[in-house]
Amino acid sequence: MARYGMLINTKKCVGCYTCVAACQRQNNLLPSEQFIRFEERETGVYPTLNVETIPLQCMHCEDAPCAAVCPTGAAHIGTDGIVQVDQGRCIGCKYCMAACPYQVRVVNEETGTVDKCRFCTVSANDGTAMCSCVEACPTGARIFGDLDDPDSEISKAIAETNAQPIAGDLTKSKVFYVR
Amino acid sequence: MQFEPIWGVPIALYLFLAGLGGGAFIASAFVHWKNPDAEVTRKAGHFIAPVVVAVGLVLLMLDAQGGFHNPLRFALLLHNLGSVMTWGVIFLAAFEVIALIAAILEIVKRAVPLWLEAAGSIFGVCVGAYTGCLLGVVKTFPLWNNAILPVLFLVSAISTGIAAVILASLIAAPKEAEELDELKGFHYWMPVVELVLVVAMLFIVNSAGDAAHASVASLLSGAWAPAFWLGFIVIGLVGPTLVETYLQRAKGANERALGIGSEAGVLIGGYLLRMMIVMAALPITLTVAWL
Amino acid sequence: MDAEKKALVFDVVCAGFAPAELDGWNALTGFSAWSEYLDACETIANDECSVLTDVLASGELMALRHPLGFEEVRAFAARHFTGGLPQSAVPVESLYRAGASGVPAYDGISARYMGDLISSMELDVPERLVSTPDHVAVEAGLAASLYRSDESLADSFVSERFTWLADYRLALVALHDDDRMFFCALIDVVLALVECVRSRKHEAISEINLERK
């Protein structure tokens, strides 16, 4: 049973929004459904500056607060630790949106249900190449893989760069950041 | 980053009405016990409780778009016993059933058995407190995530419930209203307790990180300051307390009008409290402060 | 109301919203044919479940009485039934329903359904409408043919398919063009007819339930 996770290296993120556009194309999402949101931090004083763009998306937490509060069981931790939202059960009460400290869940205006990053990189159903955020990123800032496999690219990268979740131990996040 | 509140007026109204329903039932049970002859007041309480809770539930369903499109899914609400909302649904269902039975009994002029009044009151407390817990368990919003909120919401629930009942009796049966001294006695202290709770809560929350501080600031000095100071504090708490103190000494001529005014104030304050807590809360800052 | 009258209502919409030949339009709007159409409108208006009378604004009633000539219909279509203009009101269903991508766009779910339906019923569509099978002229044409073949099937198709016309009517009304009243009238007649068919269908269903109890 794998334990999928992602590494995002903000030192390589130039804020070009390709990942969110590719995610919308890959998963056929509404224009208003953006599974990735961005925070931008400007530090330093003119003219020595640094601008950091931080992509944020579902962290697929192992102790997912969204799954804990979801009354209908729509938000649940599925196979391989991927937090999923069963669109057939979701009533759109938005409790999970409140409970998620990363604020990365969005309402599908058409169906009234809530959805979020589905780690679609793992489930290329038609067995072909993916245009998910990981493959689409032009600077290769994202790595996806099995955290339980020590030889996987992501495990090695996390060890090498000492990547940390964005908000420390706020939740057992499975997305690690190099900043 | 601009933050759009997740829940809006419908949910704030739902939390307010659920609490008020619970409080109204408790008030009418109390009246039943302490002032058996205040028929109209008791009936009012027993009618208000189920109606306002029903209205609240409808608002909840309207806001939950997914469920609204396919209503069968609401049955799934009982799936996750770990979720406060599931418990809320259970309490609300139980309370609504009891309140309806009580209301029907009133209509057919049969006495509402005391055990039913007691059960209804217990569930009334649960409903009042659950609304606070619903928000309280959410770590994302420091303004919610503290132990005082459920107590504050419960006190406000009972206070607004009593206010509604007294308001009804002032309007429908002014003579009965004069006899409700014990009820008014309790009711007199509630806004004071609420004020203490709010001050304590905001004081503690204010120190819990910059999202917390920003939320409190937006209440005290930011966009919500008018609603907070004028609406909640003055009209909702201080105003009614002053009026009640005045009424206790001088049974003035326009005692009824002042009473109605103060009870209405409590109701307005109760709603504003829910609206502000729901909509002024700002989420934990990951890297950039939410404006 | 007999099936032929219902078919005629849809013939007029089919010809009006995709004007092709002069003689086809003149045949429909000739004195005898058009009075038949007005008669059909009358029956719809009098039907207790229809709300046509108060829906039909005075302008529309007047427009119905004096149908536009072919040249006026063709010119209106040239100005407003073509894509890409602020004054466009292209009568294609998927443009008035958020598609899979949540944005009204061509080739929506209704287009795919109508496309599959037309091929499975071995019908062929005029070349210039082949890519928009959910164009109102195609849907109306199919409805008319169905009414001339199997009324109950036609009723179920009509009750499902034409609900989008209410949104389309809003786009029509918003046009700054006096002739729009005529086209709004045609749409209102269809909407009223659909309303009757739908409510009649519910009665039919409820009757069946009663019998079964």
Add this chain to the structure above:
Amino acid sequence: MSGNAISRRGFLAGTAGVIGAAGLAGYMSFDAWEQAYADDSEKHGTVSTVHSLCNGCSNKCGFTAYVVDGKLRKLIGDERHPMAKGKLCARGYAYAEIAYSKDRLTDPLKKNDKGEFEAISWEQALSEIGDKVKEIVSSDGPGALMMVQDPRPSGSYYAKRFMAALGSPNVYTHGAACYESRESAIKQVIGSNSWTSDVANAKMTIFIGRSYADGLRPAALMAVEKAHEAGSHIVLIDPRFTNSQKFADEWVPITPGTDLALVLAMCQVLVTEDLYNADYVAANAVGFDEFRQNIAQYTPRWAAEKTGVDETTIKRLAHQMAEAAPACSIESGWRGPSGCQYKNSGELARAVACFNALLGVYNQKGGALLYPGVSAGKLDETKFPSTPKPQSAQVGSDEFPLAVDGSALAAVKAADEGKIKGFFSYNANMVGGYSNPSYLASVVSGCDLSVCIDVQMSETAAACQYVLPDTSYLERSELPAFASGAVPSVSMRTQVIDVVHPNTKPVDEIFTELAKACGVGQYFDFTMEELAKAQLASVGVDVDAARQMGTVYFNDKAFSYGTTPKWKTPTGKIQFASDACRQAGYEATPSWVEPETMPMGNELRLIEAKQPIHSHTMTANNETLMGITKKYDLTRAWINRSFAERLGIEDGDTIEVSNEKFTGTIGVHVTDRIVPGALYLPSAYGVSVKEQHTAYGVGLRPADFLAFNLEPGYGSTMSHEACVTVKKVNA
């Protein structure tokens, strides 16, 4: 009475509009269909893949399209494509929505006397345009026709051939609002239009007003990332702290319009401190002595005062570049300060080319590479007859002799003077942003004949009499797209989905039929596929193999380091001094030219630049991209923090931006990422056509603040020569 007046055969399966039993059996309700369709949509969803080229910008990145049941599902950047290298950008993924867009043109349109567009038939459109063209050619000659086209594989061939067939030399690209000054000036120095900086292998690269992360070409962005990781010293000289800062070591903020002074001073340092490659210059260049004398005056102190960059930095940059030579270069730029933005853009490009020459970096590893290209060879004259030589010179070539591609705006000036009567536009939106839109719109609508060929309504189309609907790039195959590169290549755009609107035509058919209508059909007696086949055959490539592979490389023509390029200049040498420039009114060697205008007092210079998710206004009507713009308020103007504080303007306020041409209000982003003397506006917004429902009325358009004024000698639009004042608008 037949059930269907709308069609010859209509729905008749039987007679009188009756459907036979078999037909009725085929009926299924929507729910039944949805159930059936949903169940096996995965099973019978046949996935087909096609190689095509993105149309989101002029990079034309190659991608593989995955199509299920005739509907486009996803796009994957082609690993083999030289620009994409396996990646696309946000526009690549989102712009594909254009095929099904609600705002697409579906029929040929003509303006009626009330100025409203009406759909007309292709026959009517073609015959009326044909007659009008013949009338203009007979009365004023073919020189009275002009064409503006933003080059795309089929578009650039067919548009040029159409005009050439008529005998008109007036075919222009968008160059005058993009690269005109840069390519023309570089050609004066080294004989080629541009170079590609070998950033990945360089020790040091300087970018002037250019950001690989905003004007995003995936391959280029990856190259600068690789350079950064390899420790290469990347310098950004720019009034803005752009997204490329992630892979840069140094931001040199500079007063806009003064980059020329900085480069001249750097040249001065190399020459006076004898740090230049004397042998290389002696062997390859002419006019160096004249250059050396002239350059002496441009001391770093003089430049520091002009540019706001301190003297030590100027000297240091020159020294570091000398040290890193030859594995270094100043990047050529794209639309930036050397492309078309200032009165001294041309001179800046010349100075940059000379600086690189001083260090002898051309064709060196890590330097400035002149990549080989391959183009189609000679074709069979009978099948593809060559078009007649135009009798007159291109309009504007007299007043702007240096312009290598000619200036469309010069032609607009001629049209305003009545010399040009017929205007054609393909896949371009001149009125929307090349210069002042209201002026351009008035000139275009003043022409006797104006025809716009596009996929959706634009400012240019709205100004034209006739609008012809093009298919979207996903609904057509196109001619081979040859690209120069380390290994020159050719890539194919193949049709991905069926034509959505039957009344739209692909560009090759439109121009073929237009040519026939204008009586020059004999030059178009072939189909696009035949031409593609012939073009590829002429360079030994099979068209079907090319469409199958997407991109084919000409390994035998690969570039190799160290080769000295053939300088295709009149003197056959690198020209530090250029006669053509002297005749055009410039100094022979690159010299300082004051910008047209400088901000005075509280004025700010209005600068505009690209954002990674838009290609100027072309992608503004896209739901997904505009969704990103709205969520992150990307329409906001930028002003410098200290400047804003002086005026009491805070981040998020609304400000009024105004000058004598235009006034508009916009949200403001107060930031240190811009120099105090400038106001930045993104170049993708302010679309003024209601037909684009998503884009209309969102944000401000920088071009509205610009007066129509052309750069001497080159004819570029000088898009940054506008100053504005700002004031806080109380919300």
